[in-house]
Amino acid sequence: MSIAHTIRERRSIRQFREQQVPVDLILRLLNDAVWAPNHGLREPWRFIVVERNEAKVKMADLMLASLSHLKRVKLLPAKLKQLMKHKYSQIPANLIVVMREDKDEHKQEEDYAAICCLIQNFQLLAWEQQLGMIWSTMEFIRSPLFCQGVGVxxxxxIVGVLHMGYFDKAPKPKSRTSAEKKLTLL
Incomplete structure (x- = not known):
């Protein structure tokens, strides 16, 4: 499979089979993904894998508690909140991608870009292994309650949480605007 093919075929996956994702596979993919470009080889990343059942339930509780101040969550009936908790705790594996903060704003920006490259590398490598995921940047990742609860x-x-698992069906592709329409020549 070519890199171009993998890039065009990869999709965000939200529905997963119950099949566990082996931690050694996650590590193998990460060991390739860390070859992302990063200025000065600072390697500003760290990873937290959430895959044990009790850890997934704790993470789901932390997510909901961290979002509880939002009007759209606050107004949800308790039954719907329980369904959300159940859905999140059933995700086969979660990879929390953590970035070391830097006081230098320029370095901070470079490090964020490097981690985004690493995440894209990881997603593409995972796709080749029939492992799908969604990169979550929901508000909970900035919550002190969530961050402390998962060991940040x-x-x-946190740059993002990758909810991942094996899947049966990928969504149909949505069209993209051609580069020519976004290109300015100087």
Whole structure:
């Protein structure tokens, strides 16, 4: 499979089979993904894998508690909140991608870009293994309650949570605007 084919075929996956994702597969994919470009080889990333059942339930509780101040969550009936908790705790594996904060704004921006490259590498590598995921940047990743609950340090921030698992069906592709329509020549 060519890189271009993998890039065009990869989809965000939200529905997963119950099949577990082996931690050694996640590590193998990460060991390739860390070859993402990063200025000065600072390697500003750290990873937290949430795959044990009790950890997934704890993470789902932290997610909901961290979002509870939002009007759209606050007004949900308790039964719907329980369904959300159940859905999130059934995700086969979660990879929390953590970034070391830097006081230098320019370095911080470079490090964020590097981690985004790493995440895209990871998604493409996973897709080749028939492993799908969704990259979540929902508000909970900035919540001190969530961050402390999953072990993020004071000098770190979460760039995203990759909810992942094996899947049966990929969504149909949506069209993209051609580069020619977005190109300015100087």
């Amino acid at each position: 340090q004071a000098n770190e921030r």
